[in-house]
Amino acid sequence: MDTVQHYQKLFQQIEHIVPISAFEKERIMKYSSLQFFPKKSLVQQQDSVVFHEYFLLKGCMRTYHTDQNGNEHNLFFATEHWWAGDLESFTRQTPSSFTVQALEDTTVIAISHSDIQILYNEIPQLERFFRILIQNAFVSLQRRIINNLSQTALERYKQFRTMYPNIEQRISQKHIASYLGITPEFLSLLRSKHD
Amino acid sequence: MDTVQHYQKLFQQIEHIVPISAFEKERIMKYSSLQFFPKKSLVQQQDSVVFHEYFLLKGCMRTYHTDQNGNEHNLFFATEHWWAGDLESFTRQTPSSFTVQALEDTTVIAISHSDIQILYNEIPQLERFFRILIQNAFVSLQRRIINNLSQTALERYKQFRTMYPNIEQRISQKHIASYLGITPEFLSLLRSKHD
DNA sequence: CGTCTATTTGAATGTACTCAAAAGCGGTGG
DNA sequence: CCACCGCTTTTGAGTACATTCAAATAGACG
Numbered sequence: 158m159d160t161v162q163h164y165q166k167l168f169q170q171i172e173h174i175v176p177i178s179a180f181e182k183e184r185i186m187k188y189s190s191l192q193f194f195p196k197k198s199l200v201q202q203q204d205s206v207v208f209h210e211y212f213l214l215k216g217c218m219r220t221y222h223t224d225q226n227g228n229e230h231n232l233f234f235a236t237e238h239w240w241a242g243d244l245e246s247f248t249r250q251t252p253s254s255f256t257v258q259a260l261e262d263t264t265v266i267a268i269s270h271s272d273i274q275i276l277y278n279e280i281p282q283l284e285r286f287f288r289i290l291i292q293n294a295f296v297s298l299q300r301r302i303i304n305n306l307s308q309t310a311l312e313r314y315k316q317f318r319t320m321y322p323n324i325e326q327r328i329s330q331k332h333i334a335s336y337l338g339i340t341p342e343f344l345s346l347l348r349s350k351h352d
Numbered sequence: 353m354d355t356v357q358h359y360q361k362l363f364q365q366i367e368h369i370v371p372i373s374a375f376e377k378e379r380i381m382k383y384s385s386l387q388f389f390p391k392k393s394l395v396q397q398q399d400s401v402v403f404h405e406y407f408l409l410k411g412c413m414r415t416y417h418t419d420q421n422g423n424e425h426n427l428f429f430a431t432e433h434w435w436a437g438d439l440e441s442f443t444r445q446t447p448s449s450f451t452v453q454a455l456e457d458t459t460v461i462a463i464s465h466s467d468i469q470i471l472y473n474e475i476p477q478l479e480r481f482f483r484i485l486i487q488n489a490f491v492s493l494q495r496r497i498i499n500n501l502s503q504t505a506l507e508r509y510k511q512f513r514t515m516y517p518n519i520e521q522r523i524s525q526k527h528i529a530s531y532l533g534i535t536p537e538f539l540s541l542l543r544s545k546h547d
Numbered sequence: 548c549g550t551c552t553a554t555t556t557g558a559a560t561g562t563a564c565t566c567a568a569a570a571g572c573g574g575t576g577g
Numbered sequence: 578c579c580a581c582c583g584c585t586t587t588t589g590a591g592t593a594c595a596t597t598c599a600a601a602t603a604g605a606c607g
Contacts, residue, residue: 222498230501232494245491248484254498281476288483289443291490296440298493299427303417303449305500306425306533310563331585338501343563345587505595526553538595540555548607555602562595570587577580 160191166238167212167266174289175282184279188272194218194259200241201257207246209267213239216263217327220255221335231336234260234324240290241265260328310339311347355386361433362407362461369484370477379474383467389413389454395436396452402441404462408434411458412522415450416530426531429455429519435485436460455523505534506542 168182177185192209194200194216201207203223211218218241220233232255235241246253247270268276277284304313314337318325325333334344363377372380387404389395389411396402398418406413413436415428427450430436441448442465463471472479499508509532513520520528529539 222502224498224502228502230498232497244487245494248487254495281479284476284479284483288479288486291483291486292439292443295486295490295493298490298497299440300449301497302493302500303419303425303427305497306530307417307419307423329585335501340564341586342565342588345585346563349587524553535596536554537556537597540553541595544555550607551605553602553604556600558598560595560597562593564593565591567590568588570585572585573583575580575582577578 160186163191163214163264164266166214170212170238171283171286175286177280177282181280185276188276189266189268192265192267194263194265196259196262198259199256200259200263201243201246201253201255203254203256204252205246206250207243207253207270209269210240210242210244210247210273211235211257211265211267213237213241214264214266216259216261216265217324218257218259218263219328219332220257222255229335230338231332234321234328234332234336236324236327244291244294260332305338310337310343311351313337314344314347315351355381358386358409358459359461361409365407365433366478366481370481372475372477376475380471383471384461384463387460387462389458389460391454391457393454394451395454395458396438396441396448396450398449398451399447400441401445402438402448402465404464405435405437405439405442405468406430406452406460406462408432408436409459409461411454411456411460412519413452413454413458414523414527415452417450424530425533426527429516429523429527429531431519431522439486439489455527500533505532505538506546508532509539509542510546 164182164186167185168177171177191214192211200211200218201209213235215237218235219231220235220241220243221229221231223229233241241257243253243255243257245251246255250270273283304316308316314333317333317337330344330348331341334341337344359377359381362380363372366372366380386409387406395406395413408430410432413430414426415430415436415438416424416426418424428436436452438448438450438452440446441450445465468478499511503511509528512528512532525539525543526536529536532539
C-alpha cells in the first residue's frame, strides 16, 4: 500500500514520544485520511466549527484571525510535519476564531473530531502524545509572548529568520509582517536597512 | 483531617473534567503537599530546574522572565485556584526561563515531578486532565498573541481590566504594565486620560 | 518618622503606522 | 511569447503611539 509510506513521518513523530504497535498504526490509518488542498484554498473558516486536525505531508498553511476592522493577523505557519487546525474549536466543537489557508498545494493526514475520540480510547498513549504536542506548542507561544514584550520589530524579524530559515522563502513578506505584528511597509524598511 | 478541606477546590477542578474516585483522591493527597510562600519570596528561579507545579489555595504569584538587559517581563499572574510554575522546565526537567514570585503570602498544593509520574500511572484520567488544562492555557495564549498583534496598549489595558477585574486591585501598576508590554509611565498616562 | 519604592508629570526622542505613489513580479489570456 | 492585470514590495512624507530620562509626589512599611 502506498499510503503507508505517507504515514511514516507521522508514526515517527508519535514514536519519538510514545511507543505504538503495528496494530495501533493500522488503527490510526483506519481512523484518518489523506486530503489535498490546492493553493489559496481555505481549509478551515473563522466562525465555523472545526472538524479536523491536519498533519502536513507536503505544502504550507497559515492560520490567521480577522479582527473587527477586517485586518488579518497571522498566528501560525505550518509546513511539512507540522500540525495545523484550530485546537480550541476542534476540541470544544465551538466556532473557530481562525481561518486556515493553504499557501501552497498541500497534502495532509486529516483526523476528525469523532475519530480521535475513538483513537484516544483504543490507544491511550495518544492522549499523552497530544498532551506533549500541545505542551510544546504552549511553550513556544510563551517564548513568543516574551519576545514580543522584550524585543523590537527588527530583533523579532532577525530571530524569525534564524528560527525558521526555510520558511521565509516560501511565504510572502506581507504574511511575515502580519505574523511579526508590523505593517508590510515597515518590514520592507527594516529589510532595506539591515541586510 | 483539615487538609481535606484544602483539597476540595482542586478535586472540584479535576472532577469538572474527569471523574476520580475517593481512593484516587487519597492517592493525590498522598503524592502532593501543602506549602506556604511568604510575600515577595521566590518560588522558582530562572536558570534552575523546576521541581513542583503549584495549585494556589490562597494568595497570588507572578511568573516573569528577566532578559539580557536585566528587564523583567511578566508572563502570568496566578491567584486562587489557578496553577503556577513553569511547565516547560517542570516536564522536561531543564533550566527554567522564568522566575515565579509570591506577590502575597501564598498557600499552595505542590506536586513534584516524580510524584506526578506516579499519579499519571495510577490515575490515567489525570493525563487527560492535564492535557485539557494545558490546552486551555494554550488557547488563552493564542488569544493574547492575537490581542497583542491587533490592539493598542489602551485597548489591551481595558481588556485586561474587564477580563481580570479582581486581579488589578491586588497587583501594582508596574507589574500590570510589564504584563501588557508597556512602561509603567505610559500606563500611568493611559489611566489618567481614560478613567 | 524616615526610607524605600511606586506613581505621576513633563519634555525630548524613537519606533512603528498611515497614506500615497511608484516600481517589481507573477500569472493569465490573447 | 508578449502584454496586461492584479497583487506585492519599495520609497517617502507626515503622524501617532510609546519610550527614555528626570524630577516631583504619593504610599507602604519598618
